[in-house]
Amino acid sequence: MNQKAVVVFSGGQDSTTCLFWAMKQFEEVIAVTFDYNQRHLAELDCAKRICEEFEIEHHLLDMSLLNQLAPNALTRQDIDIKTGENGGLPSTFVEGRNLLFLSFAGVLAKVKGAKHIITGVCETDFSGYPDCRDMFIKSLNVTLNLSMDYDFVIHTPLMWLDKAQTWELADQLGKFEYVREHTLTCYRGIKGNGCGTCPACELRQRGLETYLARKGEGK
Numbered sequence: 001m002n003q004k005a006v007v008v009f010s011g012g013q014d015s016t017t018c019l020f021w022a023m024k025q026f027e028e029v030i031a032v033t034f035d036y037n038q039r040h041l042a043e044l045d046c047a048k049r050i051c052e053e054f055e056i057e058h059h060l061l062d063m064s065l066l067n068q069l070a071p072n073a074l075t076r077q078d079i080d081i082k083t084g085e086n087g088g089l090p091s092t093f094v095e096g097r098n099l100l101f102l103s104f105a106g107v108l109a110k111v112k113g114a115k116h117i118i119t120g121v122c123e124t125d126f127s128g129y130p131d132c133r134d135m136f137i138k139s140l141n142v143t144l145n146l147s148m149d150y151d152f153v154i155h156t157p158l159m160w161l162d163k164a165q166t167w168e169l170a171d172q173l174g175k176f177e178y179v180r181e182h183t184l185t186c187y188r189g190i191k192g193n194g195c196g197t198c199p200a201c202e203l204r205q206r207g208l209e210t211y212l213a214r215k216g217e218g219k
């Protein structure tokens with residue numbers, strides 16, 4: 001493999017695992033992080049630090065306009081983090097986020113002469129986010145190719161994995177401890193194991209426990 005790839009990178013568990021996956025697959029990896037007034041700047045810090053450590057070219061793009069369009073719990077302190085009730089979307093949902101992020105990642109990839117785009121979206125754990133679904137990604141891949149007359153390949157290494165399998169992938173890549181300590185998933189901005197009580201921490205912790213239990217059973 002001697003090709004260039006752009007990874008959509010937030011500094012969280014999923015996208016960091018994708019970053020390490022991409023580093024194994026491609027000769028050159030570029031990371032792009034979107035700043036949309038996340039609850040915690042710590043997230044951006046995390047992303048920046050990881051890229052520095054592994055000498056990855058890092059682009060930080062200002063997407064604060066998302067906050068004008070879709071006020072939500074990730075960007076607005078006055079909206080509580082809640083999981084969806086009665087099948088509704090969780091309050092952390094940002095309408096169109098992956099559509100926008102992947103489109104901008106596509107533009108960056110083209111400018112950089114990269115054909116591959118990697119995103120950590122996942123249909124297995126999808127909390128009702130329509131633009132995390134495989135069907136959407138495949139559709140967008142075609143649209144991006146048509147829009148720029150270019151042969152992008154969008155990779156979604158986590159698409160069919162559950163959280164435990166995502167930990168397993170990090171482990172296979174030799175980065176289990178690193179991902180555990182240096183990534184930020186917590187909605188309250190606490191690195192590593194996080195606050196332990198927000199929905200993001202609960203999901204992460206459950207996956208970790210499941211993976212460790214499976215591993216302990218010698219599976």
Ligand SMILES: [Zn+2]
Pocket residue numbers: 185186187188189190194195196197198199200201202
């Ligand atoms: Zn938390």
